Each structure stands twice: as structure tokens, then as C-alpha cells.
Amino acid sequence: MSAEILTFGCRLNAFESEVMRRHTTALGNTIIVNTCAVTTEAERQARQAIRRAAREHPGAHIVVTGCAVQIDPAAWAKLPGVDRVLGNQEKLQAASWAADAPGAVSDIMTARETAAHLVTEFAGRARAFVQVQQGCDHRCTFCIIPFGRGPSRSVPVGAVVAQVRALVEAGYQEVVLTGVDIASYGPDLPGTPRLGQLVRRLLALVPELTRLRLSSLDPAAIDDDLWCLLAEEPRLMPHLHLSLQAGSDLVLKRMKRRHSVADAWRVLEQARDLRPGIALGADLIAGFPTETEALFRETLDFVAAAELPFLHVFPYSERPGTPAARMPAVPVALRRERAARLRAAGRDVSARFFTGMIGRSVSVLTESGDAGHTEHFAPVKLDARAEPARLVEGFVTQATADGLVVRIARDTGAVETRGVEGGGRNARAIQAVGATSAAARRHLPLRGRDPAN
Numbered sequence: 001m002s003a004e005i006l007t008f009g010c011r012l013n014a015f016e017s018e019v020m021r022r023h024t025t026a027l028g029n030t031i032i033v034n035t036c037a038v039t040t041e042a043e044r045q046a047r048q049a050i051r052r053a054a055r056e057h058p059g060a061h062i063v064v065t066g067c068a069v070q071i072d073p074a075a076w077a078k079l080p081g082v083d084r085v086l087g088n089q090e091k092l093q094a095a096s097w098a099a100d101a102p103g104a105v106s107d108i109m110t111a112r113e114t115a116a117h118l119v120t121e122f123a124g125r126a127r128a129f130v131q132v133q134q135g136c137d138h139r140c141t142f143c144i145i146p147f148g149r150g151p152s153r154s155v156p157v158g159a160v161v162a163q164v165r166a167l168v169e170a171g172y173q174e175v176v177l178t179g180v181d182i183a184s185y186g187p188d189l190p191g192t193p194r195l196g197q198l199v200r201r202l203l204a205l206v207p208e209l210t211r212l213r214l215s216s217l218d219p220a221a222i223d224d225d226l227w228c229l230l231a232e233e234p235r236l237m238p239h240l241h242l243s244l245q246a247g248s249d250l251v252l253k254r255m256k257r258r259h260s261v262a263d264a265w266r267v268l269e270q271a272r273d274l275r276p277g278i279a280l281g282a283d284l285i286a287g288f289p290t291e292t293e294a295l296f297r298e299t300l301d302f303v304a305a306a307e308l309p310f311l312h313v314f315p316y317s318e319r320p321g322t323p324a325a326r327m328p329a330v331p332v333a334l335r336r337e338r339a340a341r342l343r344a345a346g347r348d349v350s351a352r353f354f355t356g357m358i359g360r361s362v363s364v365l366t367e368s369g370d371a372g373h374t375e376h377f378a379p380v381k382l383d384a385r386a387e388p389a390r391l392v393e394g395f396v397t398q399a400t401a402d403g404l405v406v407r408i409a410r411d412t413g414a415v416e417t418r419g420v421e422g423g424g425r426n427a428r429a430i431q432a433v434g435a436t437s438a439a440a441r442r443h444l445p446l447r448g449r450d451p452a453n
Contacts, residue, residue, distance in 0.1 A: 003027045003063075006053070008046050009036025011178040011215050013066060015129040016092060019117045020065075023097045031057060034091070035066030035076070037148050039317035043068050047079065054081025063103075065091040067148030073105040088149060092117060108150035111135065113188075116159030126367040126389040127213070128172040130163050131155060132198060133179030140245075141256045141327075142285065144319035149180050154189050157198055161205045173391055174211035174237075174365050182214065183221035196225025203235055210391065211365065211375070213237045216283060219244060219267040220258035231274035239377045240271055241281040241310065247302025248295045251288050254327070261302065268306055279353065279376035281310030286342050287335025288316045289327030296338050303345045309353035310377065311346035315339040347401065354378065354399035364406055366390045379403030 003024040007017040017034050024030065031053045036042040046068060053062055065086040069076045077085045084103030089111060090096045096104065114134040135150040136143075164175050177199070179185070185195040193201075195214075203212060212235055219242050229236050242264070246252050249261050259267075271278050284299065303311065315335035318325040330338075357378065364372040366389065370382040380403055386392050398405035 003030035003032050005032045005034060006046075006049050007034045008042055008049075008066065009034075009038060011129050011176060012131060012134075012180060014125075015131050015178060016088075018129075019092050020097070022117075023092075023094045027097060027099075029057075029059060030061045030063065033062065033064045033066070035064060035068035037067035037071055037144055037319070039314060040319075041317065050079055050081060067145060070105060070108055070148040071144060073103075077103065108135075108148065111150040111153060114153040114155055116155050116163065126365055126372070127174040127176055127211075128167045129176050129178045130160060130167070131179055132160050132177045132195075133182045133185045136181045137184065138181070138258070139256060141254065141323040142288065142316065142319065144322055145180060147321070152181060152184050152188065154185050154187075156189060157193060157201055160198060161202055164202055164209060165206050168206055168208045171389065173209075173389070174213060175209060176213045176215055178215040181218060181221075182216075183218040183223075194223040194225060196223045196227070196229055199229055199233075199236065200225060203229075203233060209235060211235060211237055213239065213377070214241075216241045216243050218242075218258070219264055222267065227270065227274060230271065230278075237375050237377070238275050238278040239281070239310075239375070240278065241312075242267065242283070244282040245285050246288065247284075247299035247306075248291075249298075251291055251295055251299070254290060255285075255288060255324070261298075264302075265306070268308075277376075279310060279378065280306075280308050281312070281377075282308050283312045283314070284342055285314055285316050286339035287330040287332075289324050289329050291316075291330055291338075300341060300345055303342060303349070307349050307352070308346065309350045311342065311349075313339050313342045313346065351399070351401065354404055357396045357404055358399055360396050361409070362394055362396055362404070362406060364392050364394055366392060374404065374406075380406050383407045 002021055005017045005021060007013055013034050013036060020032060020034070024032070033046055033050055033053070035046040050062060050064060053060065061083045062081050063084055063086060064076045064082050065088070067088065069085045070088045073085050073087070076082060085105060086096055086103060087105035088108055089106055090104045095101060117131070132155050133152065135152045136146045137152045139146065167175055183195055185198055186193040199212065203209065217240060244264055245255055245257055247261055247264070252260060268280060271280060286296070316330065318329070362374040364374055364380050364382065366372040366382070366386045368388055369385050372380045372382065374380055382392070382394065383397070383406065386408065393409045394406040395409060396404045397407050
């Protein structure tokens with residue numbers, strides 16, 4: 001019996017939980033809590049889970065790890081019921097999970113490489129995550145994560161290819177490349193490959209991979225090769241999620257972000273020009289310190305004009321030791337109210353995006369029973385139950401507040417990749433890198449475009 005693992009936070013944490021699962025197959029009566037430190041709420045939920053585990057399983061060994069532990073190990077070690085804590089490097093080492101192994105948290109800021117881990121199963125998940133990068137060299141004023149993850153390190157291309165090939169052989173049809181800052185992939189590796197080169201080589205060397213998706217990208221660091229692939233490679237999904245954080249230049253400057261609002265517009269326009277109908281999402285922070293109503297309106301107006309159907313909105317959360325935590329704060333209630341307004345604006349855009357999909361054919365990766373996601377990562381409810389982790393072809397018959405209703409046409413299983421409008425290998429698409437179309441400059445809503453299948 002393996003240990004029970006409770007995972008909080010990002011896709012990288014989900015990947016690392018599967019690494020730990022492989023290391024703990026011989027451990028019984030053990031509960032591992034893999035924490036997140038992005039927000040106060042994430043830490044609160046982890047503490048709540050620890051207290052519940054200690055209360056409901058009084059004889060269990062509780063091991064706590066993850067970013068929150070890496071940043072403040074003493075605070076987590078003294079929680080009632082916690083037997084030991086492990087740092088973000090230690091949790092991935094098999095020796096840390098020996099029965100008599102002590103707790104340990106090393107200095108993550110001295111890390112200079114990241115080991116590859118071969119994982120071929122993701123419990124209860126239809127898509128697989130593959131770590132390609134770890135850590136962050138930037139210092140956004142609101143973010144504590146560099147101190148939980150250390151400096152940026154990249155996984156060698158060969159190791160990534162081997163991992164993806166193993167996952168495809170295990171039956172996975174969609175893989176998500178993940179890390180802390182994947183757009184910064186490569187400068188620490190021989191030959192300094194960029195993320196686009198990694199993706200190109202991966203798709204060439206694992207032709208059996210049906211769908212490849214990317215986790216959140218820094219809009220300031222998308223390389224030309226990746227833009228070309230977005231235009232020419234149908235197996236790279238028509239969906240990008242961007243770490244924007246705000247739609248106000250002054251707020252972005254105070255966040256110490258590397259892009260401006262104009263830069264964000266150029267990225268959105270270029271993505272839509274190269275891949276018509278692409279679905280775009282963004283991370284946004286509401287109520288950043290010093291944010292006035294006028295500054296907030298700039299972000300709200302940006303969301304409406306940019307037509308971003310997939311938003312992850314977070315009320316600003318103070319992280320001790322960060323520069324933003326020392327800035328004049330926006331009241332917590334106002335942060336929440338602004339976050340709610342941003343989410344409402346996002347729902348309006350999502351509704352238009354979903355409505356624009358009615359009548360179109362889609363390929364759905366099934367997840368559980370009658371649920372799944374399209375190529376554009378639109379949530380789907382199928383008209384009949386389907387076997388999980390399959391690709392099924394269907395037609396969108398209805399749009400709801402939460403996504404799409406799809407009538408199944410056929411179960412394709414491991415299908416050949418279908419062409420995508422704007423995704424053929426053509427000179428026009430490649431030459432368009434760096435260009436913007438007239439339609440993009442007018443910021444037309446996505447319902448007026450053809451979200452390609």
C-alpha cells in the first residue's frame with residue numbers, strides 16, 4: 001500500500017506528487033501533504049488538510065513538503081501531527097522515503113540542475129504532465145516562489161523526449177509541458193536550446209504523440225521557433241495561457257513584470273494571426289498594492305477588449321519578505337470585490353467563445369464519464385458516457401455557462417492528428433511571425449473567428 005498524497009497548487013506540484021508516489025509504494029499509513037506557497041489561501045488549505053489528517057488518522061505518519069515548507073520549514077514542522085518535513089529537492093529523492101530517513105530541507109538557492117524523473121502514470125488523470133524546467137530567475141515584487149523553487153534549471157531535451165515517449169507507450173494521448181517558468185527553458189543547457197527548439201524536437205522524435213499542450217507562458221519570453229510551431233504544427237494545441245497579471249502599465253511596472261500592455265497586445269495579436277481561432281487565457285491579480293479604481297479599470301477594460309475566454313483571477317495575497325508586501329495595501333474586501341468583477345467579465349467572454357463553437361466539430365479528450373476538454377481546452381459535457389482517456393470526435397450542440405455540450409460522432413482512440421486551419425506547413429504562416437493581421441489589430445471577438453478543429 002502506497003502513501004496517500006494530498007497535492008496543492010500547480011501542475012509542477014502534481015507532477016512531483018507522482019514522482020513521490022513511485023518512491024513511496026512500500027510505505028503504508030503515511031500521509032504526504034505537498035504544499036503551495038503562491039497565496040495565503042493555498043497555505044491555509046494545506047494547514048487545514050494537515051489538521052484534518054491528524055484528527056481523522058491519529059496513527060498515521062504525516063510528512064509535509066512543497067514550496068511552503070521550503071520557504072519556512074520550522075513553521076510547518078511544529079504543526080500538531082507532523083512527523084517530518086522535506087524540502088523541494090529532498091522530496092524527489094528516493095532515499096528521503098526510507099523508513100528511518102530524517103526530515104531535511106536544503107538551501108534551494110544553491111541548486112544548479114534538475115534531475116529528470118521517469119513517470120508513466122498520473123493517478124486519476126487523462127493527460128500527463130512532464131517537467132521541462134524548474135525554478136525562476138526573475139523577481140516579481142509579489143512572488144515568493146523563486147525562494148521555494150530556486151534558480152531556473154532546465155531538463156535536457158533527451159530526457160524530456162524519453163519521458164514523453166514512455167507516457168505515449170503507456171497510453172497517454174495528451175502531454176502538458178510544465179515548470180515554474182517554461183518560457184525561460186534552455187540557457188543553462190549545452191547549445192542553449194529555447195522552448196521552441198525543445199517542442200520541435202519532441203514532436204519530431206515522438207510522432208505518436210497526438211496532443212501537446214503548454215503550461216503558462218511569460219509573454220516577454222516566447223521565442224520565434226515556438227511562434228512558427230504554433231502556426232505550422234497541428235499537434236501543438238490551439239490554446240495558450242499567459243502570465244499577464246495586470247492590464248495596467250503602472251501596475252505591471254510596480255509588479256516588476258517584464259512586459260507592458262502593448263507587449264501583451266502584440267502577443268495576443270500574433271497568436272491569433274498565426275493560429276486563427278486560438279483560445280487564450282491569462283493569470284490576473286486583483287487588488288495589487290497601490291491599485292486605484294482607475295488602475296483596476298484599465299485591467300478590466302483590457303480583459304473585455306482582449307477577449308480572453310479563460311481567466312485565472314486571484315485576489316492579491318501578501319507574501320512575507322516580498323517587496324509588494326511593504327507597499328500600501330488595498331483592503332482585502334476590495335481585492336475580493338475586484339476579483340469578482342474580473343471573473344464576471346471573463347465569464348462574459350467565455351460565453352461568447354462557447355457560443356461561437358456551436359455547430360463545429362471538435363476532438364475531445366475524455367476524462368471521467370461524460371466530461372472532457374477540447375483542443376482549445378474548453379470544458380465539455382458529452383451526450384453519452386465514454387471510456388476515460390480516449391479521443392472522441394463530436395459536434396458542439398449547445399453552449400452553457402460552464403462550457404460545451406458535445407454529441408459524440410465516433411470514438412477514435414489513438415487518432416491521427418487532424419489538420420488545423422492556420423496550422424498547415426505553409427510559407428505564409430512562417431513568414432507571418434512577428435506580423436499582425438488587420439483583424440487582430442481590430443481585436444475582433446473570437447465568436448467572429450473560426451476556432452479551428
